[in-house]
Amino acid sequence: MSTAGPVIDEALVARLISDQFPEWAGLPIVAASPQGWDNRTFRLGDTLTVRLPSAEGYAHQILKESRWLPYLAKHLRIAVPKPLELGHPAHGYPFAWSVNAWLDGQVLSLAAIPDEAALAMELASFLVELRAVPTDDDAPRPGPDTAHRGGPFAYYAPEARAALRSLDVESPVTDQVIDEALASQWASPPVWFHGDVGVDNLLIADGRLAGVLDFGCCGVGDPACDLVIAFTYLSDDSRPVFRRTVGLDDDTWRRARGWALWKAAITLVSPGAPQARRTEQKRAFAAVLRDVSGD
CATH class of the missing domain: 3.90.1200.10 (Aminoglycoside phosphotransferase (APH), C-terminal lobe)
Known part of the structure; x- marks a missing residue:
């Protein structure tokens, strides 16, 4: 069972984005609703989302999605998330995280x-x-x-x-x-x-x-x-x-x-x-x- 993870909020996302992807610094950050359990998701501007594992037991999921979603997308007609960047641990947040394209709906x-x-x-x-x-x-x-x-x-x-x-x-x-x-x-x-x-x-x-x-x-x-x-x-x-x-x-x-x-x-x-x-x-x-x- 996964233990409680770090506090994940808009302020953390803003710091991570500012340091690692400064081209997106300053874009509005809004928590998605409803939120998932394994990962926390935030909308970044109009066209991006940020996805962060909520605890250690889920940290591998970001790496899996970054590896396999582009492959699956080539074979599927229905849209699936499109990973754009992979972030690294920083500011007390201990896991890899991702920036993905926003999907409408x-x-x-x-x-x-x-x-x-x-x-x-x-x-x-x-x-x-x-x-x-x-x-x-x-x-x-x-x-x-x-x-x-x-x-x-x-x-x-x-x-x-x-x-x-x-x-x-x-x-x-x-x-x-x-x-x-x-x-x-x-x-x-x-x-x-x-x-x-x-x-x-x-x-x-x-x-x-x-x-x-x-x-x-x-x-x-x-x-x-x-x-x-x-x-x-x-x-x-x-x-x-x-x-x-x-x-x-x-x-x-x-x-x-x-x-x-x-x-x-x-x-x-x-x-x-x-x-x-x-x-x-x-x-x-x-x-x-x-x-x-x-x-």
């Missing part, structure tokens, strides 16, 4: 969506395209650097069961979800996965998917973790559209349900989880159970 958690089924197709199509990106031998593999996304669900199953017991919601159905998620593994060659397809990492413009943010957990392995958005956001009507379009087998879908149940349980058991996230994960928990009953 509004995060999905705040956006109005006129056609959810169309969005479900766009999300699924992006994931299909991501899976098709060639996998280099040195591409990141599942493990600590991907927060174990893309690896076997077995890594998180004990935590899921413990959280469900703590919430007093463990049942034969939740046992079924976890058991089915554990019963298979990705048997095909490893493919690219994003690792954190959530409502604050998806950009919407004019009701359409316009960009995908935060590739800090990305890697190559099992793409099941990327399907969790089907339960955290999509409705019972649009979820089948997503499932058909994403084109993965039933075992992968069952592993995705396990990932979704784990995420819901650990969020709901956390007393510090924001209310918006608790509401989202209560919805996901119920959606997983309905999805099982519909099989």
Whole structure:
């Protein structure tokens, strides 16, 4: 578990920019909203963002994104962050940090969506395209650097069961979800996965998917973790559209349900989880159970 990191605010960003990239000194700096957990993001002027890891356990993500985002961008039609500069530790801030091009749009958690089924197709199509990106031998593999996304669900199953017991919601159905998620593994060659397809990492413009943010957990392995958005956001009507379009087998879908149940349980058991996230994960928990009953 990562320990508490340094204080990251506009003043720190201003000092770092002034010293290391003086051509951008004096540009207005505004904290992004909503903020992520692993990294803090600030808008710099009209066309730039600054991204800083919040603690040591996330410091590798900036280096990974700087290495792999330009490669992924060449194969993807939807916009992804474009790293421009890599900053170095200074002013008491101990990690590498990055300056990226600003991407226009509004995060999905705040956006109005006129056609959810169309969005479900766009999300699924992006994931299909991501899976098709060639996998280099040195591409990141599942493990600590991907927060174990893309690896076997077995890594998180004990935590899921413990959280469900703590919430007093463990049942034969939740046992079924976890058991089915554990019963298979990705048997095909490893493919690219994003690792954190959530409502604050998806950009919407004019009701359409316009960009995908935060590739800090990305890697190559099992793409099941990327399907969790089907339960955290999509409705019972649009979820089948997503499932058909994403084109993965039933075992992968069952592993995705396990990932979704784990995420819901650990969020709901956390007393510090924001209310918006608790509401989202209560919805996901119920959606997983309905999805099982519909099989």
